[in-house]
Amino acid sequence: xxxxxxxxxxxxxxxxxxxxxxxxxxxxxxxxxxxxxxxxxxxxxxxxxxxxxxxxxxxxxxxxxxxxxxxxxxxxxxxxxxxxxxxxxxxxxxxxxxxxxxxxxxxxxxxxxxxxxxxxxxxxxxxxxxxxxxxxxxxxxxxxxxxxxxxxxxxxxxxxxxxxxxxxxxxxxxxxxxxxxxxxxxxxxxxxxxxxxxxxxxxxxxxxxxxxxxxxxxxxxxxxxxxxxxxxxxxxxxxxxxxxxxxxxxxxxxxxxxxxxxxxxxxxxxxxxxxxxxxxxxxxxxxxxxxxxxxxxxxxxxxxxxxx
Amino acid sequence: xxxxxxxxxxxxxxxxxxxxxxxxxxxxxxxxxxxxxxxxxxxxxxxxxxxxxxxxxxxxxxxxxxxxxxxxxxxxxxxxxxxxxxxxxxxxxxxxxxxxxxxxxxxxxxxxxxxxxxxxxxxxxxxxxxxxxxxxxxxxxxxxxxxxxxxxxxxxxxxxxxxxxxxxxxxxxxxxxxxxxxxxxxxxxxxxxxxxxxxxxxxxxxxxxxxxxxxxxxxxxxxxxxxxxxxxxxxxxxxxxxxx
Numbered sequence: 001x002x003x004x005x006x007x008x009x010x011x012x013x014x015x016x017x018x019x020x021x022x023x024x025x026x027x028x029x030x031x032x033x034x035x036x037x038x039x040x041x042x043x044x045x046x047x048x049x050x051x052x053x054x055x056x057x058x059x060x061x062x063x064x065x066x067x068x069x070x071x072x073x074x075x076x077x078x079x080x081x082x083x084x085x086x087x088x089x090x091x092x093x094x095x096x097x098x099x100x101x102x103x104x105x106x107x108x109x110x111x112x113x114x115x116x117x118x119x120x121x122x123x124x125x126x127x128x129x130x131x132x133x134x135x136x137x138x139x140x141x142x143x144x145x146x147x148x149x150x151x152x153x154x155x156x157x158x159x160x161x162x163x164x165x166x167x168x169x170x171x172x173x174x175x176x177x178x179x180x181x182x183x184x185x186x187x188x189x190x191x192x193x194x195x196x197x198x199x200x201x202x203x204x205x206x207x208x209x210x211x212x213x214x215x216x217x218x219x220x221x222x223x224x225x226x227x228x229x230x231x232x233x234x235x236x237x238x239x240x241x242x243x244x245x246x247x248x249x250x251x252x253x254x255x256x257x258x259x260x261x262x263x264x265x266x267x268x269x270x271x272x273x274x275x276x277x278x279x280x281x282x283x284x285x286x287x288x289x290x291x292x293x294x295x296x297x298x299x300x301x302x303x304x305x306x307x308x
Numbered sequence: 309x310x311x312x313x314x315x316x317x318x319x320x321x322x323x324x325x326x327x328x329x330x331x332x333x334x335x336x337x338x339x340x341x342x343x344x345x346x347x348x349x350x351x352x353x354x355x356x357x358x359x360x361x362x363x364x365x366x367x368x369x370x371x372x373x374x375x376x377x378x379x380x381x382x383x384x385x386x387x388x389x390x391x392x393x394x395x396x397x398x399x400x401x402x403x404x405x406x407x408x409x410x411x412x413x414x415x416x417x418x419x420x421x422x423x424x425x426x427x428x429x430x431x432x433x434x435x436x437x438x439x440x441x442x443x444x445x446x447x448x449x450x451x452x453x454x455x456x457x458x459x460x461x462x463x464x465x466x467x468x469x470x471x472x473x474x475x476x477x478x479x480x481x482x483x484x485x486x487x488x489x490x491x492x493x494x495x496x497x498x499x500x501x502x503x504x505x506x507x508x509x510x511x512x513x514x515x516x517x518x519x520x521x522x523x524x525x526x527x528x529x530x531x532x533x534x535x536x537x538x539x540x541x542x543x544x545x546x547x548x549x550x551x552x
Contacts, residue, residue: 081388086318
């Protein structure tokens with residue numbers, strides 16, 4: 001369990017994190033969303049016990065990070081932003097160092113290193129200095145040190161930043177694979193990642209908590225939730241026809257691929273009605289899709305202070 | 309294993325994993341020999357003692373100890389690895405102590421590298437080994453004091469160069485406090501008791517007495533307090549600045 005109460009961090013009068021209160025339970029993968037400079041990293045640094053809150057408190061698995069810092073740090077694994085490490089060390093010596101400090105016995109440490117090296121495909125780089133590794137490997141070494149002690153709480157600041165699509169997918173699979181009995185908090189600004197990995201999302205901007213919901217619930221706030229997107233060879237004709245369907249609020253034509261999107265009035269469904277209209281009029285279309293809502297649009301609306 | 313030991317081990321081996329350590333050892337051994345034999349005219353003095361050799365250490369250390377310690381914290385903050393270090397289940401004090409002890413041990417290894425000069429003087433004459441041992445101990449304590457100061461300066465900045473320059477300046481001031489010129493300056497407007505107090509803060513006077521073979525408890529306490537003070541200051545500075 002992670003619980004933050006009125007968590008606040010000020011730097012010279014500016015509140016980087018402002019009165020943040022939330023609770024995360026085991027099994028939850030919490031996505032921390034927000035524009036750059038929103039206070040995501042600062043919040044994570046406080047949860048990981050690196051920074052001391054100006055006001056408020058963080059409780060990790062029953063340990064207050066200020067009153068019992070060592071106990072709290074023991075149950076947490078933390079990947080700082082950019083996955084810093086000691087560049088002159090090799091992944092093997094680095095993992096041994098972290099494992100020893102975390103109090104793993106020699107036998108257990110060896111077993112864990114074997115497991116993690118396999119999981120993260122580090123076999124071929126174990127004896128090269130970390131500073132000579134590619135960005136993808138450096139990131140994986142950072143993840144490896146964070147999970148070496150099989151922590152109950154895993155906090156990762158932008159774990160997939162700078163990785164190629166295959167590597168991103170591997171890291172996401174790894175996170176999903178670990179999520180059953182752990183609390184995982186990941187920050188990201190890639191919205192598709194939230195949908196594929198997280199079962200809960202928190203949006204913060206200017207240090208304040210603006211939304212706390214499942215990705216599906218967030219998507220429901222989108223103007224595009226239950227919207228219907230159709231591709232056709234005659235977009236203008238289709239647009240005019242869609243305006244006549246009951247429940248349609250607006251119709252947009254995408255300038256890029258000429259697809260036509262009909263947005264429903266709040267709370268209405270229009271998919272079936274549009275289907276009937278097309279059949280009745282005998283319009284030719286290429287395909288037609290029901291939208292689940294666009295997270296990026298929700299994210300923009302929420303963080304830029306508009307309606308949410 | 310104790311966290312201080314684990315950090316000590318990591319730091320010490322990281323010295324030897326970078327070329328800096330080897331360059332440092334070569335420069336130190338070369339300069340220690342050069343100052344003793346060329347500038348100090350070791351042979352002409354015709355004395356079976358290492359007085360000349362130890363005389364120069366304070367000036368060698370003035371440049372070399374800041375060079376050892378400059379990366380201690382500046383690099384951690386610059387690369388962000390400090391975030392990793394301080395979210396491990398250790399106290400800040402354990403990290404400060406482990407890093408300091410590693411640097412100090414490294415200085416000790418460099419000193420051990422100068423033992424051939426001890427053998428030389430033993431071969432050529434009949435030196436007082438007690439005085440030489442006290443000299444080595446004093447030299448090592450002096451190195452520790454400089455490293456504590458330099459480590460503290462390294463905590464102030466992310467730039468190793470700035471850390472180096474600050475360390476040299478502060479160490480130089482700690483030496484010069486004991487020089488007549490500085491004391492005359494203070495004498496102009498301070499009572500004698502305070503001037504004496506300032507003089508007793510100087511690294512120079514405490515080093516001088518140990519070089520002569522006198523191991524005085526007061527000198528040991530002085531080094532202990534000075535080192536402890538700067539290590540404590542280091543932990544305070546890191547606590548304040550780590551978030552920036």
